[in-house]
Amino acid sequence: MPSYLRKLGIEGLDGNSDVSKLFMELVHLRFIDHLILRGFHFRTMPCLDGLYNLQIDILKLDGLLASLPNFPYKIESLTLVNSSLDEDPMPLLGELGCLTHLKLRNAFTGREMVILHDGFPDLNVLCIEEMWNLKNVQIEKGGMSSLEKLEIKNCPSLESLPEEIGSMALLKELKMVTTKSIATKIRNSDLISKIWKVNINP
Structure with a gap:
């Protein structure tokens, strides 16, 4: 992923998706501030607790959640x-x-x-x-x-x-x-x- 990326959208996530590696990559993207994650049809999204480590201002989650993840504390939107x-x-x-x-x-x-x-x-x-x-x-x-x-x-x-x-x-x-x-x-x-x-x- 380019290090200058500011907005990123990912679709098709479900309970079998391994997002831990994704979040590890996103931690290194200094300029990203807007993240959109969409689930796959009516399937529950995976555990998203790794979001907590991201430095993002704007977050959109579209899909079934078993529970709320740990959000970045400084998130604005x-x-x-x-x-x-x-x-x-x-x-x-x-x-x-x-x-x-x-x-x-x-x-x-x-x-x-x-x-x-x-x-x-x-x-x-x-x-x-x-x-x-x-x-x-x-x-x-x-x-x-x-x-x-x-x-x-x-x-x-x-x-x-x-x-x-x-x-x-x-x-x-x-x-x-x-x-x-x-x-x-x-x-x-x-x-x-x-x-x-x-x-x-x-």
């Missing part, structure tokens, strides 16, 4: 797609102190996500999509204190926003794609009265 995790990923992801952008699409199959009081200290943008079973998002006081933009798309069981939304001083933008009845309920909520830009469809 993380996207999880089709992970279908059974366990709430938010407590662990909230420990990534440098994370500014987080996108979760079909990443969690459970009904409740909890953001702890000290979770996601630098997170600016959170996007949640296609969480079909998600009914409740709880944000403890002080959690995601730097959040500026929240996007929620196609989460038909999520009928209300977390109460903490109303006291987030930096939250400037809310985007939602949901059912008509939920959209009406959210528009009439006092929680969004202080948000400068609100776009809810339909």
Whole structure:
């Protein structure tokens, strides 16, 4: 691999893929900062704990995960797609102190996500999509204190926003794609009265 490579995408990973050698090679690529790993169809991806040793800023994982890997602590942007995790990923992801952008699409199959009081200290943008079973998002006081933009798309069981939304001083933008009845309920909520830009469809 060229030592000047900045962005790398790898497809077709499954449980039989040996990624340990790959991660060892990537450690020596001083300039790479953007990594995309995609699983093979509906097979579970291999153990990705070797990611922890990489000096990358942007990471996208697209595929089934048995559990969350050990992410590089200084990662700034993380996207999880089709992970279908059974366990709430938010407590662990909230420990990534440098994370500014987080996108979760079909990443969690459970009904409740909890953001702890000290979770996601630098997170600016959170996007949640296609969480079909998600009914409740709880944000403890002080959690995601730097959040500026929240996007929620196609989460038909999520009928209300977390109460903490109303006291987030930096939250400037809310985007939602949901059912008509939920959209009406959210528009009439006092929680969004202080948000400068609100776009809810339909």
